[in-house]
Amino acid sequence: MQDHTFRLSIKPLLISLILFLALAIFVKSQFDTIAPLTASAPENVFSAERAFLMLQHLTNEQVPHPVDSKANRVVEERLISLLRNMGYQAEIQAASVCHVSSKKGRTRCTQVRNIIVRIAGTLDDKGILLSAHYDSVPAGPGGSDAGAAVGTLLETARLLSKLPQPRNTIVLLFNEGEEFRVAGSHAFMDQHPYAKQLQIAINIEARGSSGKSILFETGEDSGWLVKHYRNTTPAPLSSSLFYEVYKFLPNYTDLTTYKEYGLQGLNFAHAEREPHYHTPLDNLDNLDKGSLQHHGDNVWGVIRSIKDIDISDVQTGNLVYTDVLGLFIIQWEEASSLWISIGLLVFLLVSGYLTSKQRHLRMPHIIKSLAGMVAILILCGLTALLMQKTAQFFGSTSQPWRVNTLPMQVALWLGVLITGLVTGKWVAKNSLPLELAFGLALGWVLLSIIGSVFIPGISFLFIIPAIICVAGLLVLPLFRFRVCSMATLMVLMAMSAAISFMPVAYILETMVSYDSSVAISVMLSFIVCALLPLLAVTSDSKTPFFKLNCSMSLIAIIALGWTVWQAPYTAWSPQGLNIRYIQNSDNTAFILAGTQNNQLPESLLTALGETELAAKIPWSNTRYHSKETISHEVSATRLSRIESDNLAVGRKLRLTLHANDDHLSDVRLFIPVDAGLDTISTGSGIYHYKNKSESNNGFYEFHCRGMACGKIDMTLSFSRQQPVKMMIAKIVQGLPPNIKKIAQQRGSTAVEADNGDQSIILSEFEL
Numbered sequence: 001m002q003d004h005t006f007r008l009s010i011k012p013l014l015i016s017l018i019l020f021l022a023l024a025i026f027v028k029s030q031f032d033t034i035a036p037l038t039a040s041a042p043e044n045v046f047s048a049e050r051a052f053l054m055l056q057h058l059t060n061e062q063v064p065h066p067v068d069s070k071a072n073r074v075v076e077e078r079l080i081s082l083l084r085n086m087g088y089q090a091e092i093q094a095a096s097v098c099h100v101s102s103k104k105g106r107t108r109c110t111q112v113r114n115i116i117v118r119i120a121g122t123l124d125d126k127g128i129l130l131s132a133h134y135d136s137v138p139a140g141p142g143g144s145d146a147g148a149a150v151g152t153l154l155e156t157a158r159l160l161s162k163l164p165q166p167r168n169t170i171v172l173l174f175n176e177g178e179e180f181r182v183a184g185s186h187a188f189m190d191q192h193p194y195a196k197q198l199q200i201a202i203n204i205e206a207r208g209s210s211g212k213s214i215l216f217e218t219g220e221d222s223g224w225l226v227k228h229y230r231n232t233t234p235a236p237l238s239s240s241l242f243y244e245v246y247k248f249l250p251n252y253t254d255l256t257t258y259k260e261y262g263l264q265g266l267n268f269a270h271a272e273r274e275p276h277y278h279t280p281l282d283n284l285d286n287l288d289k290g291s292l293q294h295h296g297d298n299v300w301g302v303i304r305s306i307k308d309i310d311i312s313d314v315q316t317g318n319l320v321y322t323d324v325l326g327l328f329i330i331q332w333e334e335a336s337s338l339w340i341s342i343g344l345l346v347f348l349l350v351s352g353y354l355t356s357k358q359r360h361l362r363m364p365h366i367i368k369s370l371a372g373m374v375a376i377l378i379l380c381g382l383t384a385l386l387m388q389k390t391a392q393f394f395g396s397t398s399q400p401w402r403v404n405t406l407p408m409q410v411a412l413w414l415g416v417l418i419t420g421l422v423t424g425k426w427v428a429k430n431s432l433p434l435e436l437a438f439g440l441a442l443g444w445v446l447l448s449i450i451g452s453v454f455i456p457g458i459s460f461l462f463i464i465p466a467i468i469c470v471a472g473l474l475v476l477p478l479f480r481f482r483v484c485s486m487a488t489l490m491v492l493m494a495m496s497a498a499i500s501f502m503p504v505a506y507i508l509e510t511m512v513s514y515d516s517s518v519a520i521s522v523m524l525s526f527i528v529c530a531l532l533p534l535l536a537v538t539s540d541s542k543t544p545f546f547k548l549n550c551s552m553s554l555i556a557i558i559a560l561g562w563t564v565w566q567a568p569y570t571a572w573s574p575q576g577l578n579i580r581y582i583q584n585s586d587n588t589a590f591i592l593a594g595t596q597n598n599q600l601p602e603s604l605l606t607a608l609g610e611t612e613l614a615a616k617i618p619w620s621n622t623r624y625h626s627k628e629t630i631s632h633e634v635s636a637t638r639l640s641r642i643e644s645d646n647l648a649v650g651r652k653l654r655l656t657l658h659a660n661d662d663h664l665s666d667v668r669l670f671i672p673v674d675a676g677l678d679t680i681s682t683g684s685g686i687y688h689y690k691n692k693s694e695s696n697n698g699f700y701e702f703h704c705r706g707m708a709c710g711k712i713d714m715t716l717s718f719s720r721q722q723p724v725k726m727m728i729a730k731i732v733q734g735l736p737p738n739i740k741k742i743a744q745q746r747g748s749t750a751v752e753a754d755n756g757d758q759s760i761i762l763s764e765f766e767l
Contacts, residue, residue, distance in 0.1 A: 010544050013485040013534040016494045017417075020502075020527070024413075025497070026501050030326035031272075031510070032295070033212055034235050039230040043162060046296035048289040048643070051151035054082055054283065056136075056145075059152065062141045062283050063732075065134075066170070067177040067184075068111045068706025072135055078234070078725070079134060079174055082154060085162045086642045091116045095187035096684035096708075098175065105673065105700035109684060111708040112184045115174040118194060121159060125312050126199035127169035128303070130156060131185065131254050133178030136282075138665060139578075139756035140734055143283040144270070144291070149204035150174060159300060166307040169197060178254055187256040199311055200225065201258035201265035202302060204295055209281065210270030210288035210512065213295045217255055219265040223319035223333070225302065229266060230321070230329040232301025235294060235498070238329070240323035240457035241504060242562055268298055271510050272723040275402060275573040279751045285361075302324035321461045325663060326500060330460075335458040336453035344445045344466050351473040352438060356478060361438060365431040369439020370446075372427030373529045377522060378421045383419040384521030387412055388514055389458065391560060397568040397599055401514050407516050407562035414556035416521050418549050421535065422530025433486060436533040440493065441469035441492070443529070461500050468496035473721045497530035504693025568599060569749040575599065576753025579743040580624070581632070581735050582616055584726075585764040589631040590616050591739060592624035598750075600625055607745040618727060619670055619696045630735040636763045637667065637728045644767065650676065650719040653767055659730040660710040665758060666731040667709040670699040677722035682712060690719070701725070725766045732759040735747050 014113065020445035058078045058155050066070035076092075083090045093116055098109040115134070132149030153172055159255025160170065171194050175184030189195045189400065191705075201219070215229060215238035230236065245604060255267040270291040276282045332340070385642045391400050401408035428436055444466035451459035472489040479485035505523040508516060527660035577600070580592040593600055596613055611625045643654040659667045671677045671689075678690045680702050689700045704712060719722065735743055743757055 003093040012171055013531065013546075014489050015456070016491050016531060016534060019491070019495055020498055023498050024504060025473065027325060027506055029722035030503075031212055031237075031506060033210060033270075033288050034294050034372070043452055044159065046155055046159065046300045048293035048294070048296060051155035051292055052284070052287070052289055052295060054154045055147050055151035056080065059141055059147060059284065061142070062143075063134050066138045066705075067135045067180050068708055070707065072176065074115060076115060077188070079750055080087040080149070083115070083157065086158055088117045088157065088161070091118070092503060093188065093192055095191055097183040097187045098684055098687060099181040099183070099186070100687050101692075103692065104369075104676050104694045104696070105689045106696065106703065107680065107687040107701070108181050108703045108705070109682070110177055110180050110183050110195070110705045112187050114175040114176060114184050114188055114192075116174040116188075116192070117157065119170040119172070120169050121169035124166065125310070127171055127194070127197050128306065128311070129171050129173055129198045129201040129258065130299070130303070131173045131175060131201055131203045131258070133176065133184060133254060134174045135176045137179050137278045137756070139752040139754055140278055140280050140282040141284075141286075144176065144206035146204065146206060146279065148206055148287060148292050148711050149283070150439065151292055151651045152299055155296055156300050156303060159734065160303075161534065166593055167309070168307055168311055170303070170307060170644050175254065181255050182252060182254050185254040189257055189261045191398040193286055195261065198263055199308070201255060201263045202299055203253060203258070203265065203267045204253040204299065205253050205267065205269040207269055207271040207277050207511070208273040209276040209286040210269035212237050213268045213270055213291060214238060214242070215266055215298070216269055216511075217246045217253070218243050218265055218318075219255070219259045221316040222316065223265065223317050223331075224314045225266055225306070226266060226319050226321055226331065227583065228305040229298065230303050230331065230465045232298075232305050234297050234301075234327045235326060236323040237326055239460070239504070240318070240320050240321070241461065242507070243318075244455050245350070266302065268295055268297070270595035274513065276637050278623055278754045279574070279576060281751065282360055290607050304735065318457070320456055320460050323503070325503065331411060332521055335457045337456050337463065338449065340461065340463055340467070341445060341448040341452050344448065344463070344470050347474060348438075348441055348445055348470050354477050355434070355438075359434060359481060361435055361548060365545035366439040366442065368427060368431060369436045369532055372424060372532055372546040373440070373443045375427065376423050376529050377525045379423050379520045380416045380419045380521050380525040383415050384412055384517040387415050388517035391514075391713075392565050394564045398597060399513065399515065400563050400566070400568060402575075403512070403567055403573045405509065406557040407566065409509065411556045411559035412514065412517055412520065413524060413550045413565060414559070416524040418552050420525060420551060421531065421545075424528065424535045428532060429630060431536050433490060434481070434534045435750040436536055437469065437490065440530060440532055441466065441473060444469055448753065459503070461526070464500040465493065465496040467626055469493050481574055494527070494530040494534065499528045501526045571748040573590050574751045577745075577746060577750040578752055578755065579735060579739065579757045581629075581739045581759040583631055583634055583636075583759070583761045585636075585762050587631045587633075589629050591629050591742065592616055592627045594624050596623040596625075598625065600745040601745070601747045603745045603747045604742070604750070607742045615625055618762070619668075619699050619701065622698060627738070632738070634732065634736065634759055634761050635661070636761045637684055637730045638763075639765060642767060646721050646747055650678070650717065651721050653716040653718070653724070655714060655716075655767075657712045657714065657728065658710070659728075661730070661732050662712055663733045664707060664730070665705065665733040665755075666729070667704045667712065668703040668727070668729040668731065670696070671716070672725060673698055673700060675724045676718045677717050679716045680718075723766050725764065728763045730761040730763070732761070733757075
């Protein structure tokens with residue numbers, strides 16, 4: 001018999017929203033770092049304090065130490081000394097590394113010195129690689145990126161030195177040059193014989209100075225490693241979703257290199273306090289020892305678990321897995337997702353058949369529920385995009401939430417919730433809760449099937465709520481569809497979706513911030529979709545529903561206003577703003593203060609005087625706040641041993657490039673595309689430029705970083721014989737004294753970032 005009067009009150013909806021708030025607070029608390037252990041902790045456990053003390057010894061001066069720099073040679077010596085004191089004989093792999101762009105006419109080269117410790121296993125089988133890079137960016141001392149990783153490996157090395165010889169060979173790689181196209185890991189995998197003996201790589205990274213250690217990436221066929229991680233980590237934070245997403249991102253770490261060579265592996269990183277990333281604030285004072293402890297517990301837990309097993313005989317394949325509120329991990333084989341989803345579809349059909357014997361279900365209303373889910377996703381995504389663009393338009397920067405993310409989080413979450421509730425209310429009109437519940441369950445099952453077929457790693461997002469929905473609908477007839485039973489089921493359905501999607505929303509906020517508000521809104525929208533059955537309320541609930549939305553709208557507007565009007569930068573969350581001195585070949589010179597995206601502090605504007613936005617670097621279209629200044633006559637690059645041989649077709653040009661300087665950072669050679677450049681050869685290889693589809697603003701480029709770039713012998717081959725105009729940029733870290741005084745006027749709310757302050761000395765030659 002059809003029953004159109006069987007409806008729920010608004011109370012279950014309010015209960016669900018209260019539970020959502022409680023869950024959000026709990027999930028947020030689960031992202032707090034764990035307590036670090038002191039140096040007095042037992043010798044057989046990982047101690048963040050012991051790791052920190054070793055790291056403090058390595059980088060006592062707290063200065064930047066980029067690849068192939070004098071400062072990094074100091075870190076190298078201390079690192080070798082620490083390893084020697086543990087009883088290890090460290091090996092140095094000195095190598096020249098060049099990365100050739102697959103499309104652009106660009107070659108990047110540097111010299112690296114990898115520090116390698118090999119702990120021989122009792123069996124000469126496949127081994128395990130532990131990897132961290134010990135170089136920093138030129139702008140910061142690298143306390144977290146990747147000092148925390150180096151400290152983790154050193155304390156792990158100490159723990160291994162106290163144990164009997166392991167079954168599996170373990171290689172500790174402290175590589176150099178990760179910050180310059182992962183040069184060190186490429187050198188190791190390309191050139192070192194140990195690389196051929198490895199099966200597993202465990203890498204550690206950072207994208208901030210705090211936060212839990214997230215297992216954010218794995219290699220192929222690494223499901224068995226995830227099992228060991230699950231069994232040993234004290235605070236799990238990971239899911240197979242991250243693995244699937246990371247495959248489509250342009251980002252790379254050393255594990256990217258190891259995966260290219262077929263290694264299985266795990267990649268850990270912490271990512272809170274992102275404004276500290278690649279700046280002077282990435283120092284030891286700001287490094288959260290709880291993050292260091294969590295890295296150590298994760299890495300040491302896995303190593304201790306696998307060092308004595310037969311890793312050549314492990315189960316291959318990937319897992320679908322996720323932590324549940326940071327408490328434990330659930331997992332299953334990737335291939336099982338489709339069978340689980342099909343099984344859920346069968347049980348849902350059975351439930352529908354049993355229910356239809358007692359209650360009439362109108363198929364159009366079930367289909368309407370599916371359409372409602374799509375509408376909620378689209379409209380909530382548009383709402384999130386509108387809120388993001390509004391904040392950016394009225395805010396003083398492109399990231400007005402940078403200093404304090406809470407108001408933007410409140411505005412976005414409430415904006416999505418309000419849009420979803422209003423849309424859902426319209427969808428639920430004239431429908432029964434039971435019909436919407438079946439539509440919701442069908443939506444989860446269909447999404448789980450689609451995910452299982454195309455992107456298995458994300459299927460858990462839909463399988464978890466699908467299991468709760470289908471199970472609830474199966475047992476509901478046993479309770480004769482009582483209102484209390486119905487209300488309980490609907491609340492459970494909503495909470496299962498929240499448990500599945502809310503932690504992912506938090507992770508996205510941490511890793512990519514609100515520049516990806518639409519992606520965050522998608523996760524939140526699925527939670528709102530789960531409220532559809534609860535929105536089939538009686539007409540007398542319209543007033544409280546209206547009041548609820550009005551109240552939340554007011555809070556969202558206030559939060560969005562707070563986002564816009566708060567200070568754009570603080571000393572704790574400063575903007576990255578580099579000062580450059582550029583000296584052209586005609587001896588004209590300019591000060592470049594940040595880019596068009598920077599907001600110059602008043603103190604710096606006063607020191608600079610009137611500036612203009614202009615593209616002053618020949619190989620780039622980026623516009624800088626620029627001001628002409630007097631030339632400081634910094635020594636330019638010179639050429640020697642210039643020899644030219646005309647060939648039957650084209651010619652060869654041999655030369656030696658000299659750019660010596662105590663603070664030399666980079667040398668960049670630019671050849672116009674129309675000059676007919678075919679190859680550039682140096683002592684480290686031959687690099688092809690012919691037929692490249694892209695270029696740097698009309699130039700082909702050879703880019704060298706580090707002290708070894710002070711003198712380069714090279715041969716350039718051309719397909720033409722006419723004279724060639726070339727431009728060479730000698731880049732020195734730091735600024736001339738007068739420009740440095742101006743740079744000091746940045747104030748406390750702006751700092752160097754990434755490559756930092758530099759002097760660029762341009763020279764032009766026609767040969």
